[in-house]
Amino acid sequence: MQEFDTRTAPLTIKSGPEVGWLRRLVRRAGVWWGTLLFVAVGIVTSFAITGTAMAVAGLPDMMIGYVCALICSVTLVPLMAGSLLSLIRRLDEAESQLYHLARTDELTGLPNRRALIEAGLRCSGPRAVLMIDVDYFKRINDTYGHQIGDLVLYEVAGRLASQFARAGLLCRFGGEEFTVLLNDTDRQSAHDLAERARRNMAETPLQVADLPALHVTVSIGIAVTSVDHSLATDKLIDAADREVYRAKHKGRNCVCLADTTADPPGSDESPPYCSEDGASEGQNTAVSGAA
Numbered sequence: 001m002q003e004f005d006t007r008t009a010p011l012t013i014k015s016g017p018e019v020g021w022l023r024r025l026v027r028r029a030g031v032w033w034g035t036l037l038f039v040a041v042g043i044v045t046s047f048a049i050t051g052t053a054m055a056v057a058g059l060p061d062m063m064i065g066y067v068c069a070l071i072c073s074v075t076l077v078p079l080m081a082g083s084l085l086s087l088i089r090r091l092d093e094a095e096s097q098l099y100h101l102a103r104t105d106e107l108t109g110l111p112n113r114r115a116l117i118e119a120g121l122r123c124s125g126p127r128a129v130l131m132i133d134v135d136y137f138k139r140i141n142d143t144y145g146h147q148i149g150d151l152v153l154y155e156v157a158g159r160l161a162s163q164f165a166r167a168g169l170l171c172r173f174g175g176e177e178f179t180v181l182l183n184d185t186d187r188q189s190a191h192d193l194a195e196r197a198r199r200n201m202a203e204t205p206l207q208v209a210d211l212p213a214l215h216v217t218v219s220i221g222i223a224v225t226s227v228d229h230s231l232a233t234d235k236l237i238d239a240a241d242r243e244v245y246r247a248k249h250k251g252r253n254c255v256c257l258a259d260t261t262a263d264p265p266g267s268d269e270s271p272p273y274c275s276e277d278g279a280s281e282g283q284n285t286a287v288s289g290a291a
C-alpha cells in the first residue's frame with residue numbers, strides 16, 4: 001500500500017531515535033570509509049605508542065617496532081573496525097525500521113497515535129486538534145465485510161490526507177477515528193479546514209474496489225488552544241473526542257467545536273459551537289446512499 005507523504009506538513013513525526021557519534025559516522029561515511037578512517041587513526045596511534053615506548057625503554061629507534069605497529073594496524077584494525085561498523089549499521093537500520101513501524105499505522109500508512117502524542121509533546125504554541133470519526137462504519141463492515149471495511153478506511157485516509165497533509169499532522173487514532181494536529185491555528189481556521197474536509201467527504205462518494213460509489217460521511221470534533229489559554233495536547237484530544245460525541249448526537253455529518261478558548265467562529269454567542277450542514281441521520285448512513 002502507498003504511504004502518505006506527511007513530510008510536507010508543518011508538524012512531522014521524528015525521523016528516528018537519537019544517535020551517538022559512531023552511528024553518525026557510519027551513516028555519513030559508510031562502513032568502508034569508516035574502516036579506512038579507523039586504519040589511518042590506528043597507524044598514527046600505533047606509531048606514536050611504539051616511538052614513545054622505545055624512547056621510555058631507552059631503546060634506539062628500531063625499524064622493526066614500526067613495522068610491527070604497521071602490520072597490526074593494517075590487519076587487526078580493519079578486521080575489528082569493519083566488523084564493528086557493519087554491526088552498528090545493521091543495528092541502526094533495524095532500530096530505525098522498528099522506530100518507524102512503531103509510529104505508523106499498518107493499514108493506512110499514516111502516523112499512528114504514538115506519533116501524534118510525541119508530536120503533541122513537541123509543540124507548545126497555539127494549536128488545534130481535529131478528531132474525525134467515520135459515521136456508521138459498523139454498517140459498512142456488516143454489509144460488505146471487514147476486508148472492504150479496511151479498504152474504505154484506506155480510501156478515507158487518502159481523502160483526508162489530500163485535505164490535511166499540508167496543514168498539519170494527520171494520524172489514524174484507532175479504528176475508524178482519525179486525528180489532525182494543527183500548529184499555529186486559531187478556531188476560525190481549524191473550523192474552516194474541518195468543514196471543508198467534512199463537505200468534501202459528504203459530497204464526493206468513495207470508489208472502493210468494484211463496488212458502487214459509497215457515500216461516507218464524517219463527524220468532526222475540534223478543540224483549540226491559544227497562547228492565553230494553554231492546554232496540553234492530550235487534554236485537547238480528550239476535548240475534541242467529546243465534541244465528536246456531541247456531533248454524533250446532533251445527527252452526524254457535522255463539525256462541533258469545544259469550549260476551550262474565546263468566541264466561536266463567526267458568532268458572538270458563547271461556545272461550544274456546532275455547524276450543522278450535514279444530512280439528517282437517515283440520509284447520512286455510510287451505505288444507504290450507495291448508488
Ligand SMILES: Nc1nc2c(ncn2[C@@H]2O[C@H](COP(=O)(O)OP(=O)(O)OP(=O)(O)O)[C@@H](O)[C@H]2O)c(=O)[nH]1
Nearest residue numbers: 134135136137138139141146147149150175176248
Ligand atoms: N474493517 C475494519 N473495521 C474496524 C477497524 N477498526 C474498527 N473497526 C470497526 O469499526 C466499527 C465502529 O463501530 P461503532 O463504534 O459502533 O461506530 P459506527 O458504526 O461508526 O457508528 P457511529 O460512530 O456512532 O456513527 C466496529 O464495528 C469495529 O469493528 C478496522 O481496522 N477495520
